[in-house]
Amino acid sequence: MAGKTLTRMDLTEAVFREVGLSRNESSALVESVLGHMSDALATGETVKISSFGTFSVRDKAARVGRNPKTGEEVPILPRRVMTFRPSHLMKDRVAAGNKS
């Protein structure tokens, strides 16, 4: 396993190579894709990208948590969390690519 970390820069570079746009514009496009996805999720909308996966927002009920260091009880307020469910295609490709 290579263990490299890709960032926005690498996605920008991929867009730059794929379409004949400037690096600046490629970077802005990567940003707006992430921005639109974030905006939709922030309003509670599910984002479903076929053959990639589904991002959905779930409501979590309030519960009593504990500070693991002090053992003190702390209330955890109701909150929203996001979950990602990878598509079968993604799961298959990740499993196949990392087979030892």
Place this chain on the structure above:
Amino acid sequence: MIRSELIQKIADENPHLYHRDVERIVNTIFEEVISAMARGDRVELRGFGAFSVKKRDARVGRNPRTGDAVEVEEKHVPFFKTGKLLRDRLNKG
């Protein structure tokens, strides 16, 4: 929101681009994330979240219908952790 709606939003904001190029751009981004993970790499998108690969150890599973023990091989699965900024936005308003 689905892929085609995302593509449409980007296309609307970029009237100088051909629709098919916007499609290629959006598809390239998702493809790049999948191929990175297929190589065992991480993709860290500050503010949005990070995609990584987690190893699941081999285990003895059971056929739920027959109860038979079956060897399940070690495998790697995709994992996503929501970024701090997005997590905070989910809980505002």
